[in-house]
Amino acid sequence: MRALSKMVKIETKLFLRDSATVTFGVLFPTGLLLGLGAIPTLRESSPETGGLRSIDVWAPTALVFGMVMIAVQHVPTVIATYRERGILRRLSTTPAHPRNVLLAQMIVAFASVVVAAALMIFLAWAVLDIAPPERPLEFVVAFVVGYAALLGLGMVTAAMARTSSAANQIGTVMFVALMFFGGAFLPRVLMPDVLREVGEFIPPGLQALTAAWSAEAGEITATAGGQAFWLQIAIMAGVAMITSAIAAKRFRWE
Amino acid sequence: MTALEVRNLHKRYGPHVAVDDVSFTVEAGEIFGIIGPNGAGKTTTVESIAGLRTPDSGSISVLGLDPIKDRAEVRERLGVQLQESSFPDAITVAEALELYSSFYRNPADWRELMELLRLTEKRNTRYKALSGGQKQRLSIALALVGNPSVAILDELTTGLDPQARRDTWSLIERVRGTGVTILLVTHFMDEAERLSDRIAVIDGGRVAAVDTPAGLIAQSTAVQQVRFRVSRPLDESVLTELPDVTEVEITDGRWLVTGGGSLLTSVAGALARAQVVAEDLRIDQRNLDDAFVALTGRAAESPEPSESSID
Numbered sequence: 001m002r003a004l005s006k007m008v009k010i011e012t013k014l015f016l017r018d019s020a021t022v023t024f025g026v027l028f029p030t031g032l033l034l035g036l037g038a039i040p041t042l043r044e045s046s047p048e049t050g051g052l053r054s055i056d057v058w059a060p061t062a063l064v065f066g067m068v069m070i071a072v073q074h075v076p077t078v079i080a081t082y083r084e085r086g087i088l089r090r091l092s093t094t095p096a097h098p099r100n101v102l103l104a105q106m107i108v109a110f111a112s113v114v115v116a117a118a119l120m121i122f123l124a125w126a127v128l129d130i131a132p133p134e135r136p137l138e139f140v141v142a143f144v145v146g147y148a149a150l151l152g153l154g155m156v157t158a159a160m161a162r163t164s165s166a167a168n169q170i171g172t173v174m175f176v177a178l179m180f181f182g183g184a185f186l187p188r189v190l191m192p193d194v195l196r197e198v199g200e201f202i203p204p205g206l207q208a209l210t211a212a213w214s215a216e217a218g219e220i221t222a223t224a225g226g227q228a229f230w231l232q233i234a235i236m237a238g239v240a241m242i243t244s245a246i247a248a249k250r251f252r253w254e
Numbered sequence: 255m256t257a258l259e260v261r262n263l264h265k266r267y268g269p270h271v272a273v274d275d276v277s278f279t280v281e282a283g284e285i286f287g288i289i290g291p292n293g294a295g296k297t298t299t300v301e302s303i304a305g306l307r308t309p310d311s312g313s314i315s316v317l318g319l320d321p322i323k324d325r326a327e328v329r330e331r332l333g334v335q336l337q338e339s340s341f342p343d344a345i346t347v348a349e350a351l352e353l354y355s356s357f358y359r360n361p362a363d364w365r366e367l368m369e370l371l372r373l374t375e376k377r378n379t380r381y382k383a384l385s386g387g388q389k390q391r392l393s394i395a396l397a398l399v400g401n402p403s404v405a406i407l408d409e410l411t412t413g414l415d416p417q418a419r420r421d422t423w424s425l426i427e428r429v430r431g432t433g434v435t436i437l438l439v440t441h442f443m444d445e446a447e448r449l450s451d452r453i454a455v456i457d458g459g460r461v462a463a464v465d466t467p468a469g470l471i472a473q474s475t476a477v478q479q480v481r482f483r484v485s486r487p488l489d490e491s492v493l494t495e496l497p498d499v500t501e502v503e504i505t506d507g508r509w510l511v512t513g514g515g516s517l518l519t520s521v522a523g524a525l526a527r528a529q530v531v532a533e534d535l536r537i538d539q540r541n542l543d544d545a546f547v548a549l550t551g552r553a554a555e556s557p558e559p560s561e562s563s564i565d
Contacts, residue, residue, distance in 0.1 A: 006356040010349050017344040017380075082342070090339035093304050094400065095329045096357035 003096045007104040015108050021074045026112055029066035030120040033059055037128040050216055057189060057217045059120075059130050060210045064182040066116040067204055071150035072157065072178065073171035075109050079158035080167035088253050098253055102158075106151060113147060131214065139212035141233060146204025149236040150178075152243025153203060159251040182206050183221075193223040200232050203239055208232040255282040256315075257404050257435040258303065263312035265298050272298040274459030276312075280452075282403075285426070285436045287450030287467075289443065289542075291550055295459040296439050297337060300406050303437070304334050317403055330359055333402030333434075335393045337409045343382035347373050347392055350381065351399060358400035371395045371425065387418035394422070398429065405429075408439040423448055443542040453542075457550040470545040478517045481510050482532035484525075492528050496520045508534075 016022060033055070036042055042054040082088045082101065091098045124130040133139035153174060161167035179185065181199040183206065188196055200207045208229055211218025227235070258280035265273040273295040280286040290296050301307045303314055305321035305328055314321055321328045341350050351368055355361035368374050371391040376384065384392065390411070397405050410426070411419040419442075426449055430436065440446050446453050447467045455462040455470065463470060484507070493502050498520040499513040511521055518537055525532050 003356045006353055010345065010353050013349065014342055014344045086336070086339035087341060089306070090334075090336060090341070090396075093306065093329060093332075093334040093336070094354065094357045095326060095359070 004100045004103060007096070007100055008107050011101075011104045011108045012111070015112060018074075021070065022112075025066050025070040025074060026116040026119070028069075029062045029116055030123050032065065033062040033120060033124055034127055036062075037124075043128070050220070052214075052216055052220065054187070055128055056130055056214060057210070057220055058183070058187060059124055060206055060213055060217075061183045061188075063117055063120055063209070064204060064206055065179065065184060066120075067113050067147055067150055068175055068178045068182065070109050070113055070116075071147065071154040072174045073154075073168070075105055075151065075154045076157035076161060076167040076171050077164050078105060079155075080161045081164040083252065083254065084163050086254075092253055102155070106155075109151060110147065117143065133213045134215060135212045138229065139209070142205060142208040142212045142229075142236075145233050145236045145240065146206075146209060148240035149203035149205065149243070152240045152247065155247035156243050156250070159247040162252075178202060188221045196221065196223045197226060200227050201235055201239075203236060205232050205236040208236070256280070257282040257284070257317060258286070258437065259313075259315040260299065260303065261313045261315075263299060263302060263314065264310050265295075265302060265307060266310055271459055273302070273309075276454075276456060276459065276461055278454045278461060278464055280404075280435060280437060282435050283430075283433055284451045285430055285438055285449050287446040287453040288437065288439045288456055289441065289446050289453060289546065290456035290462075292441075294456045294550075296456055297408065299456065300408055300437065300439055301336075304332065304336070304406060305329070330400065331403045333397035333400055333405040335397035335405070335407045335410070337412075339393070341381045341392070341396075343380065345381050346378050347381075347384070347388075348377040350392060351395060354396045355399045360401050362399055362401045364395075364399055367395045367399055370428065372421075386413045387415070387421070390414060390418075390422065391425070394425070394429075398434070402434060404435045404437065406437045406439070410438065410440060411442065411445060419445070443546055447542040455546065455549045462549045467542055470549070471542060473545065473548075478514060479510060479512050479538040480518055480521050480535070481508060481538075482535040483507055484509065485531040485533060488525075488528060488530050492524055493521060496524055 036058065037055050042058075045051045045053045079102065088098045088101065091101060121132050125132050154171070157167055157170045157174070161170055181195070181202040183191070183199075188199065188206065191199075196207070207218070207221060207226065210221050211229055256279055260279075261277050263273050263276040264271075276295065276299055278286070288296050288299065298307060302309050303316060303321060305325055308322055316328050316332055319328050319331075345353075347368065351364035355364040368377060371394060373388065373391055373395060376388055381389065381392070390413070394407065394410070397407065407426070411422050414422065423445065426436065426438070438446065438449055450467060452464060452466050453470060454464045463473065465473065490502050490504065493499050493511055496513070498515040498517045499511055501512040503510040511517070513520070522532070
């Protein structure tokens with residue numbers, strides 16, 4: 001426990017020294033939302049969307065940006081670097097099990113997205129008047145389970161990529177794919193139903209997050225054939241478990 | 255007391271035999287050197303001792319424990335400085351020491367260790383910004399931070415400049431003073447000769463010889479040579495009749511005397527009796543390099559790039 005808490009402390013410092021990740025993973029989502037919020041048309045409420053503004057519907061996507069960035073790009077690259085450079089190997093000759101390194105990474109990664117989310121929800125509310133999540137409990141559950149699913153995907157990359165550059169490339173492809181379904185390139189409202197439904201199976205489960213944040217926004221992005229909220233959560237939990245099991249089985253220390 | 259025992263270690267990677275048959279014993283408090291040409295199996299041997307590789311056959315005992323079966327206990331008591339290991343770029347010297355010391359039951363005082371390795375003024379410097387010598391010193395400090403009974407130091411001074419190498423050596427001598435048993439793997443003959451109490455020469459996955467540095471040198475130097483000029487003419491027979499002398503050559507007034515046993519003493523005595531003064535006297539000083547060549551048939555060479563990347 002002492003080793004783990006020390007490791008979390010040091011990994012936190014290392015995370016904070018990685019300015020690119022702090023900027024893009026933690027600060028950028030809020031900046032992006034505020035930037036888009038500065039565009040007047042995106043702040044106009046439209047009768048088609050029941051009085052909601054584009055920015056209200058799009059806010060969860062900005063949050064997902066940071067979650068995906070840290071879970072599928074940052075964490076796997078750090079772990080692959082540790083493997084490539086013999087850092088894991090060196091640790092495996094000490095009484096501290098390298099498993100603690102992974103655990104510490106996940107704890108730091110989780111804490112950083114919690115900070116990113118809190119910052120964004122607060123500033124979205126203070127600056128853009130976007131109401132905080134309406135159903136806080138559901139939102140927390142959707143956030144935690146959705147993030148676990150994302151991190152599971154990231155850990156599969158971390159387990160199998162032999163080099164940091166391989167991890168980075170896989171991470172980038174995953175980032176683009178996940179963000180596509182997350183509506184970063186084309187708002188989900190404009191997507192055909194089939195893509196929106198596929199999106200319910202893709203971590204971190206944006207539909208569930210959107211619905212928990214704002215029921216009205218959730219109705220707009222949902223499809224007729226969509227899954228119920230708790231079913232979506234169950235799907236994400238399943239993804240998290242399957243990916244973690246694969247990662248644990250395929251993990252290479254060297 | 256035996257600190258380390260390796261018996262008939264055998265390890266292969268597919269068809270490639272990395273270690274064929276290696277046995278040696280290291281007593282507590284000793285500095286035991288392992289030398290050998292590239293690909294001789296040195297790194298595989300120490301990786302097996304560290305529990306990073308599972309031997310195909312043979313046995314290893316570290317303080318009476320098995321590195322695989324008693325993994326947890328061995329890791330508490332064995333400090334390792336590995337080739338090809340590293341630390342995160344952004345971690346500082348003090349953070350790395352503090353972190354590693356938290357892994358052990360009875361760690362050494364990492365601040366003291368930082369002082370001993372002259373890293374205190376670099377305590378807040380990030381790993382990436384350290385010089386080669388500083389990185390190496392940190393790596394040694396981290397190998398010792400758990401208060402180990404046995405420490406493995408693999409290619410201790412590779413990549414260091416001559417001054418840093420000598421500094422590192424005196425450091426190891428200081429560490430020896432604390433009673434730690436050290437297994438030193440090196441391809442530098444001068445390093446092995448200076449630091450080791452005993453040395454194992456490994457060649458082709460087997461132990462070619464185990465002896466003290468002086469013993470190894472003596473083994474390989476049955477033949478000695480003495481060169482000098484004489485102060486006044488002297489008959490060759492004065493020396494050729496000595497039992498230790500096998501050959502005398504005189505070219506342009508320079509004498510070259512070849513023989514064995516206590517050649518120098520015999521020659522000096524004979525010259526003194528003949529009241530001849532030897533000028534420009536030189537003895538061919540053999541060193542571990544010669545012993546190494548004699549034992550392995552090749553010169554000790556440049557650092558091993560990556561013996562362990564065979565897998």
